[in-house]
Amino acid sequence: MPTMGRRERRKAQTRQALSQAALRLFSERGYDGVTVAQIADEADVSIATLFAHVPDGKEALIFDDGAERHVWLSAAVRERPPGQTVLQALRRCMAARGPFATDLPPEQRRKRDLIVATPALREYSRKLWIAGEQPLAEAIAGASGRDPADMTVRALARYVLEIPELAGAEPDPSAALNAVFDLLESGWPEPPPPA
Amino acid sequence: MPTMGRRERRKAQTRQALSQAALRLFSERGYDGVTVAQIADEADVSIATLFAHVPDGKEALIFDDGAERHVWLSAAVRERPPGQTVLQALRRCMAARGPFATDLPPEQRRKRDLIVATPALREYSRKLWIAGEQPLAEAIAGASGRDPADMTVRALARYVLEIPELAGAEPDPSAALNAVFDLLESGWPEPPPPA
DNA sequence: TCTGAATCTATAGTGATTATAGTTTCAGAA
């Protein structure tokens, strides 16, 4: 079975039609200005079919399966070059992804802007990131000889995964990203630099 | 005007009746097993009245106004004794509140357990905490001679406010709280302790 | 006492999401 059968191809087509219809309509009228019925119509499927394809609901329509998102980060930790710290690997990997990527094609840029500007979509995006906490914690634990259930490990994983939502809407996302990673690497600098 | 007029008293009574009805029914049948109509019935008001009292919706029913939550933390930072660092003040303050409080009366303990065990309520609780990011950032900035918009300041505020959701469900919440504060104070310890 | 705003009510929506039951279509076995 080299590719997919016609069946799975049709399924993928339907899912893509839904994504594209949703992105187009959201861009035109805003997230709240579009009903799932209109999206289903635009994609020429029934409402029930829409929900069969997108069990997580309206917000998930424009996200391709979120399971992939954390794979990059876990892999970046596990396969980092010798001598590179865990946080260096994470910082580099994240700088190229999500809201921090530069030089995106215009379609993806529109999607990213839509997500950043829409609270419901931002929240869902965060949920997808946070879903990767456990795998990332395991990668970090493996790289530093600790227990994945260690609260310090879990906290680091969580805090790294929160960065897109925390820094993604800043005027200079890259600078913000680096500031947060500096905090995680060195801790909060106290006492402050003397006047 | 020493106390409140009859009018505001009735309003407070209604709101309290709603809270109590919601907490009782949620405890009995679980959050998803109760409809807002049933809660309104139990409190003997109409559905429209319920939503007039609780504009944020079903999840907000068992929370008393969230505006108070961050006041503690901001005050703890601003009024900390001389010589105490910002993070020491925050650690102490938080250890006594939210999911970390010990020796709660049974009613409040039931409520806390319900929140921790119910994803929708946990999320809303987090939202209430996060709403205090700006004031807390201002307090931290004031205490350390920085700009409240500084990403390091915002990140610290955010990360502190995430602690209840991150550590609240741990077997030993106090130990978890301390582990996370240690991370924020000193940063991620790398390289790891040699084998 | 009068007036206006606040509170509450019933009623009827909207919109997301789920449940049900039946139809078409394809994949793989016989």
Add this chain to the structure above:
DNA sequence: TTCTGAAACTATAATCACTATAGATTCAGA
């Protein structure tokens, strides 16, 4: 090739959170 079961799809109806409207009651303050 033909049969068969599962998968994808459909229409329909229901549930539930939440909002909008318009009218009734009640209290605060002039």
